[in-house]
Amino acid sequence: MTEQPIAGRLPGRVVSALRAFVAGLALTLLAGCGEAPQLPLRVGLNPWVGYDPLVLARERGLFDPSDLRVVELETSSESARQLRNGLIEAAGLTLPEAVELAAAGIDVRVVAVLSLSRGADAVLARPGIGSADRLRGGRIGLEDTALAAIMLQRLLETGGLRRDEVSLVMLPVVEHESALKA
Numbered sequence: 001m002t003e004q005p006i007a008g009r010l011p012g013r014v015v016s017a018l019r020a021f022v023a024g025l026a027l028t029l030l031a032g033c034g035e036a037p038q039l040p041l042r043v044g045l046n047p048w049v050g051y052d053p054l055v056l057a058r059e060r061g062l063f064d065p066s067d068l069r070v071v072e073l074e075t076s077s078e079s080a081r082q083l084r085n086g087l088i089e090a091a092g093l094t095l096p097e098a099v100e101l102a103a104a105g106i107d108v109r110v111v112a113v114l115s116l117s118r119g120a121d122a123v124l125a126r127p128g129i130g131s132a133d134r135l136r137g138g139r140i141g142l143e144d145t146a147l148a149a150i151m152l153q154r155l156l157e158t159g160g161l162r163r164d165e166v167s168l169v170m171l172p173v174v175e176h177e178s179a180l181k182a
Helices: 012-031 049-059 076-084 095-103 146-159 173-181
Strands: 041-045 068-072 139-142 167-170
Touching (some): 041 076, 095 146, 139 146
Parallel strands (some): 041 068, 139 167
């Protein structure tokens, strides 16, 4: 026998469903009152020997993955982009990249200096190009970063070149070798 609503009353099934909905809503709201679960600190790193100790520590289980998550990315530009977009909380970056983020209004803090570059950055060219002035009219591949802009400026000054005397090709660092070979 099906239950018939009496004037001013709801059927028992509807009342039960409403009670379940209200109870579920109350539990959901109460759950929101508790402390938010702590997520692991996500650190973005690009392939570079200076960041390898963190990768090695992860592989050897030297830290709890629920506390720290090492996110391996292709480039430091990708690390900066993910940091800017809130996809990671920390990143291995160059000082110019950190300054660039700060200038863009991102709240960044330098918490460790992992290396000092003392001339390790370099410009690579095909055989036969022995000096910067030989790049006049040529194409130069570079990453779209503050550090690459500084390197380019120094290269142009060294060769006595103006920016309009070369063609710039923006490439992620992982494509530099194949572009040079091509």
